[in-house]
Amino acid sequence: MARASRHHIPGCIWRITHRCHKKEFLLKFAHDRSRLVAWLLETRKRFSLQILNYTITSNHIHLLVKDNEEADSIPSSIQLVAGRTGQEYNQRKGRKGAFWEDRYHATAIESGKHLRRCLVYMDLNMVRAGVVSHEIQGNRRRNRLLNLDTLAEVTETNGPESLARAHRDWIEETLSAERGQREEIWTKSLAVGIEPFVQKIQENLGARGIGRDVGVIGDAYVLRESPETYEANFDPEKRAIAPNNSFFWDGFS
Numbered sequence: 001m002a003r004a005s006r007h008h009i010p011g012c013i014w015r016i017t018h019r020c021h022k023k024e025f026l027l028k029f030a031h032d033r034s035r036l037v038a039w040l041l042e043t044r045k046r047f048s049l050q051i052l053n054y055t056i057t058s059n060h061i062h063l064l065v066k067d068n069e070e071a072d073s074i075p076s077s078i079q080l081v082a083g084r085t086g087q088e089y090n091q092r093k094g095r096k097g098a099f100w101e102d103r104y105h106a107t108a109i110e111s112g113k114h115l116r117r118c119l120v121y122m123d124l125n126m127v128r129a130g131v132v133s134h135e136i137q138g139n140r141r142r143n144r145l146l147n148l149d150t151l152a153e154v155t156e157t158n159g160p161e162s163l164a165r166a167h168r169d170w171i172e173e174t175l176s177a178e179r180g181q182r183e184e185i186w187t188k189s190l191a192v193g194i195e196p197f198v199q200k201i202q203e204n205l206g207a208r209g210i211g212r213d214v215g216v217i218g219d220a221y222v223l224r225e226s227p228e229t230y231e232a233n234f235d236p237e238k239r240a241i242a243p244n245n246s247f248f249w250d251g252f253s
Contacts, residue, residue, distance in 0.1 A: 009204045010071050013052065013111060013154060015118055016063040017187055018082065018104035026089060026099060028058040036061065036085045041145055043077035050147040052154070053119055053136075055126045062122050064109075066150060078104055105225075107186060108201050110193025111154040114220055118192070119155065120170045121183055127171070136160075136167045191223040198223050 008014070020026040027033055033056045040063075043049040048068035055062045067073035086099030109118050135146045148160040157163040185192055190212065191201035198221040202209040213224045 008067070008071060008074050008106060009108065009201065010067055010069045010073070012108045012201070013064065013066045013115060014074060015107045015109055015122075015186055016065060016074070016078065016104055017060065017107075018063075018078070019060040019101040021098040021101050023059050023101070025058040027056055027061070032085070032089055035088055036081060037145065039081040039084050043080060044145075046080065047073045047077045049073060049077045050150050051145055052147060052151045053122055054145075055122050057126070064115075064119065064122065066147075066154070074106070105187060107189050108191040108193075108223075110191075110197040112156050114193050116155050116170060117220075118186060119151075119167070120174050121186060123167075123171060124174060127175075137164055185217050185220060185222050188225050189222040190225055192220050195221045197221070 027036065036056060037054075040051060040054065044051065047070075050066040050068075051063065052066060053062075053064035065074060065077070082100050082104070089099055090096065109115050136148065136151070148163060152159050152163040155163060155166070157166045190205070190209075191198045193201075195214070198214055202212065202214060202223050205212075209223070215222055215224055
């Protein structure tokens, strides 16, 4: 499989996707997901990474993050989380070999309506998988991790309380409209937003942006990744997540 996209431009919001090796259910137990969350928390301390959202399924993770304006903030953070999670798992299980499937994929997301759409899409993945609790809705178990003030700002809502109300409305609206299908723009694009934003990302990529097409999908402009670059299926895997390893979101369980 070709190497996944890892282009980074400081100051952007990025949706990160990373899959376990050979789609194995290496994150199916609560202990291993908790350790991954603990290492995510460590990235805030070491690299000032702003974590805006995350979901963890049995065989892959999604992150929505904003860096600290330094080019190596996100790569260093993902290296720490992925490396330590894999090392701990292999040591505990007496396992050898890769924990993660190749490299992760990164997509730059414009703030505002496109970021809101991405946020809801990430959360609906977990709703469909039966893991539907969320810190945005006041789940204190994870309140220390997400930067809700920044998330409220970039989604253009007036603070965490307003964000919580709006977030619930976005989810309800999307569910009622039956718009829960997989959207490949989040896993097969380098950038999503309005045309000037996507063009700016392409320009900032320099030589790496040459030959990549800017197209339109729905109401969004996208900077397309090469078709062969990252053919990953990030649909949720339901059968590997047991109810006792899940948190449930009031109103949607």
